[in-house]
Amino acid sequence: MRHHDPLPAEKVPEVLSILSIGLWQWDTANDRITADAEAARQFDLPAEPVELRGAELRARIHPEDWNEMLGVVQLAVSENTLAEARIRVMDGGGRVLRTLRSRCRPSYNAQRDSYEVVGVIQEVSDPVPGATPQGPVIGDWRRNREAFLLDAGRALAEAESTHEVLRVAAGLSMPGFSPDGLAVFGVEGSRLTVVGHHGQPQQDAFPFTQMSVETDYPAAEVIRTGRAVYIRSPEEYRTRYPAGWPLAARFERRSWAFLPLVAGGRTLGAWMAGFAHPVKFTPDERSVLTTVARMLAQALARAGTVETERELTQGLQASMMPRLGPKVPGMEISGRYVPTGGGLQVGGDWFDMIPLPGSTAAPGTGGRFALVIGDVQGHDVQAAGLMGQLRIALRAYAAEGHPPDAVLSRASRFLQGINDSEGADDTRFATCLYVEVDPGSGALTIARAGHLDPGIRLADGTVLLRPTAGGLPLGxxxxxxxxxxxxxxxxxxxxxxxxxxLAETGGHDLFTGWERVRDVLEGSSDAGDMEELADTLVSAVLGPASHLYTGPLPDRREDDIAFVLLHRPSESEESRAGQGAARWPVRRMAATVAQDEPDRIGDAREELRQLLHDWRDLDQIDSAVLLTSEMLANVLMHTDADATLLARVSGPEGSRRLRVEVTDSSDALPHRRDPGELASSGRGLFLIEQLASAWGVDPRGAGKTIWFELSEP
Known part of the structure; x- marks a missing residue:
């Protein structure tokens, strides 16, 4: 042959034979392997071209190597690279005759769902035992790799957050070629994000954040194509990605691997492993990196799901967890809610504090309120959702001014309607205890729907169960x-x-559980501190310091726990708390004006002036009389009901507060109008709005109450 002449095709087998390189082909669709004479010789067959079935060749190869070769072929097809593997040829007695090195170019035939492989094999000497040169994984690489992957898989499976997953990934020591820098890229819309990184300062991630996926950068290409990118040298990086090279040059690394993070068939992002030494990225090394990338993707997806569920739980807790309202003078209130051990941490138990309309004081300043506690059947998401709906319904019925029995009756019909719409398979019921409280007198009005009776701790420390009349559970x-x-x-x-x-947790029934609660209440020295008493109750049921624990609690907690403590301080307790000096005499007046007694409006005006005889601001007295007269007249003019007037003056002299309420049995609510200059009516609400410090309209069970307040200057 002359110089520069191409090698004739018929001479290729001869040249390969001279170099002791065998040529072979494999078609998995027909399960047919064709080998030339040199390849047949190396497989311990007669030195002549031969055609074999897959099982015939497999019988001459070490089982581990056959399985390894299948995995390498599949990996090379997915990455569109060469497949390289070591193959040990065995004799009939199980002894290793020789070790071959196989390199091939596999392709995938989608129509036949098969692989077509063309490659070469060459005999190599076994590596020296214990040798660990930098670069390809050699020596006892199989055992090292399997041990590493087992440890990595276990560590990543135990990580419960994205931060923990990244910390574990940064600590992975790969056999023979550990990277000195890692980065995980995510994708939001059409832009890259840096989920986390290791091996470089925190500020070095800034140039890579919010990078377009169309950028000439390896991670962007991986996300676009779903294929790994291996860069063996800085020169290769600069040639393939000239625009992205300036970002990577300052890290002074020698090789890079960018692999897709795929979970559930979806590309979540890309994983970058940077190496301070040159790496050839042999099939063995690529196999290790690909396996780690798959485990990392699964761990990140799992951690993301856990964090999403945690965020959902916290949102549900923030919106649905029981809470008590503002402090009420003359009462001390405390409550606790401890969810069951499920992952959602929100169940069907709840309690609530509801300011009631028609009070003689504003909410939070001593007016009437309701305490509600209940338990929806079940401990799942549906129970939590139903609890939220029922809680809103009870608040709405209470805000309308209905008495306790009417509130529960309406709530039962509401829940029955939900059950009818859901069908017989999803029927749920709920128990409930509704208590209307008057802080001034301590009067309690209780309605019970299948719930536990309340307990009372007397002033001397004795604890009793207070039987109350009740009805069926709601729904x-x-x-x-x-x-x-x-x-x-x-x-x-x-x-x-x-x-x-509260009673049944810890294996107790209602009887023995109540005895435990009673002993705790009677033995507690926190007679007036409701917060301390509440913590003592929780600790007695769940263990010390359990009221401070925010995570999942021990499995011995079979049910949600919810309870409310309402304490009416004694006079000595109020004195110790410095509240005694804050109690001032309250002056009241009440009057009724019937439809056929309009003259009584004048008498009511006069009584109100007498009630305010020492009020400092004379203009405010005139305003109060005017507004009261206007409200009474509106009832007689626009409804068929009688009007009931209640006026109350409270607080120390010089900073007193006047509250005037007019109640009638009509459901018609007042509406503000814009009368003309010559109109003789329609200015009532306008006057109240202009002259009163505060005002409002409270619906009641039957009728409404309109009120206003004035503060003494």
């Missing part, structure tokens, strides 16, 4: 009746409302 019968029980919470006494979880 069972739409027309159920709920009788009312009334009694007075005397000074120094404490009311306990709880769900059955």
């Amino acid at each position: 069972i019968w739409p027309d159920a009746d709920y009788p009312i029980t009334e009694f007075v919470l005397d000074r120094g006494e404490t009311l306990l409302l709880c769900t059955d979880g």
Whole structure:
């Protein structure tokens, strides 16, 4: 042959034979392997061209090497690279005859769902035992790699957050070629984000954040194509990615691997492993990197799901966790809610504090309020959602001014309607205890729907179960009746409302559980501190310091726990708290103006002036009389009901507060109008808005109350 002449095709086998290189082909669709004479000789067959079935060749190869070769071929097809593997040829007695090195170019035939492989093999000497040169994984590489992958898989499986996953990935020591820098890229829309990195200062991530996926950068290409990118040298990086090279040059690395993070068939991002030494990225090394990338993608996807669930749980807790309202003068209130051990951390138990309309004081300043505690059947998401709906319904019915029995009756019909719409398979019921509280007198009005009776701790420390009349749980019968029980919470006494979880947790039944709660209440020295008493109750049921624990609690907690403590301080307790000097005499007046007695409006005006005889601001007295007269006249003019007037003056002299309420039995609400200059009516609400410090309209069970307040300057 002359110089520069191409090598004739018929001479290729001869040249390969001279170099002791065999040529072979493999078609998996027909399960046919064709080998030339040199390849047949190396497989310990007669030195002549031969055609074999897959099982015939497999019988001459070490089982581990056959499986390894299959994996390398599949990896090379997915990455469109060469496949390289070491193959040990065995004799009939199980001894290793020789070790071959196979290099091939596999391709995938989608129509036949098969692989077509063309490659060469050459005999190589076994590596020296214990040798660990930098670069390709040699020596006892199989055992090292398998041990590493097992450890990496276990560590990544135990990581519960994205931060923990990245920390584990940064600590992975790959056999023979550990990277000195790692980065995980995510994708948001059409832009890259840096999820986390290791091996470089924090500020070095800035140039890579918010980078377009169309950028000439390896991670962007990986996300676009879903294929790994291996860069063996800085020269190759600069040639393939000239625009991205300036960003990578300052890290002074020698090789890079960028692999896709795929979970559930979706590319989540890309993983970059940077090396301070040159790496050839042999099939063995690529196999290790690809396996780690797959485990890393699964761990990140799992951690993202956990974090999303945690965020959802926290949002549900923030919106649905029980909470108590503002402090009420003359009462101390405390409550606790401890969810069950499920992952959602929100269940069907709840309690609530509801300011009631028609009070003689503004909410939070001593007016009437309701305490509600309940338990929806179940401990799942549906129970939590149903609890939220029922809680809103109870608030709405209470805000309309209905008495306790009417509130529960309406709530039962509401829940029955939900059950009817959901079908028989999703029927749920709920127990509930509704207590209307008058802080001034300590009077309690209770309605009970299948719930536990309340407990009372007397002033001397004795704890009793207070039997109350009750009806069926909510949602069972739409027309159920709920009788009312009334009694007075005397000074120094404490009311306990709880769900059955407080009693039954820890293997107790209701009887033995109540005995445990009673012993805790009677033995506690926190007679007036409701927060300390609440913590003591939780600790007695779940263990010390459990009220401070925010994570999943021990499995011995079978049910949600919810309870409320309502304490009416004794006079000595109020004195110790410095509240005694804050109690001032309250002056009241009440009057009724019937439809056929319009002259009584004048008498009411005069009584109000007498009530305000020592009020400092004379203009405010005139305003109060005018507004009261206007409200009474509106009732007689626009409704068929009688008007009831209640006026109350409270607070120390010089900073007193006047509250005037006019109540009628009509459901028609007042509306503000814009009368003309010559109109003789229609200015009532306008006057109230201009002259009163505060005003409002409170619907009641039957009728409404319109009120205004004035503050003494």
